[in-house]
Amino acid sequence: MKKLTIILLFCSFFSLKLSAQTVKHDTLLIQKIDSMFKDDQFWRKENAKAGSKTPSKYDDETIQRKWAEADSINQVKAKAIIKKYGYPGYSLVGEWSADFWAIVDHCDDDIPFQEQVLALMKIEIAKNNASKENYAYLTDRVLVNKKQKQIYGTQIHIDPKTHKASPFPLKYPKKVNALRKKMGMGTEEEYLKGFQ
Numbered sequence: 001m002k003k004l005t006i007i008l009l010f011c012s013f014f015s016l017k018l019s020a021q022t023v024k025h026d027t028l029l030i031q032k033i034d035s036m037f038k039d040d041q042f043w044r045k046e047n048a049k050a051g052s053k054t055p056s057k058y059d060d061e062t063i064q065r066k067w068a069e070a071d072s073i074n075q076v077k078a079k080a081i082i083k084k085y086g087y088p089g090y091s092l093v094g095e096w097s098a099d100f101w102a103i104v105d106h107c108d109d110d111i112p113f114q115e116q117v118l119a120l121m122k123i124e125i126a127k128n129n130a131s132k133e134n135y136a137y138l139t140d141r142v143l144v145n146k147k148q149k150q151i152y153g154t155q156i157h158i159d160p161k162t163h164k165a166s167p168f169p170l171k172y173p174k175k176v177n178a179l180r181k182k183m184g185m186g187t188e189e190e191y192l193k194g195f196q
Contacts, residue, residue: 025093025094026088030096033088033093034099037096039070040071040102071106074103075103075110075113087117087121087123088100091129098134101121101137105137111145114141118135121134132184133183133185135183136151136180136183137152139151140153140154140155150169150171151170152185153167153170153176154191156168156192158195165192165196176188177189
């Protein structure tokens, strides 16, 4: 019995060591994505401060200009990453895959690039190497930007008078919750409550 336990422990240790060796993330790429994401978020946070009457060191004109510059620079860098690596999924960059998605999500002035990334994400999702939820968000964003009906109800607008959140037009309004569930998302009703 002792011999069997030792063999099982050795096998478990060996398999853990083997799996740790096979998951090698690209640390330089992670650092690049992390830096890009910080730039992506900085001016958005400054803009949110202005909207919530929290003091900012920057005036609105500076915030808008720098925000546009950061997005433009990140778009160039994101395209270079896609060209070199394809979509950087979990196996390449771990949790920073979501940060890269957020950067692409903000490349609204280049819908063909976002569509290219969607095609690459779809391949990675089939390998459980990317987020289905992020794929849903980007899908809807592209559709709304193309003035088409969205699928998952992720893109919302807030009525300036009532402050009520509602989704941009849905392609399948009766099926939206079933479609969201397939992507690992909560219901549309739960999602909209978060904006109230």
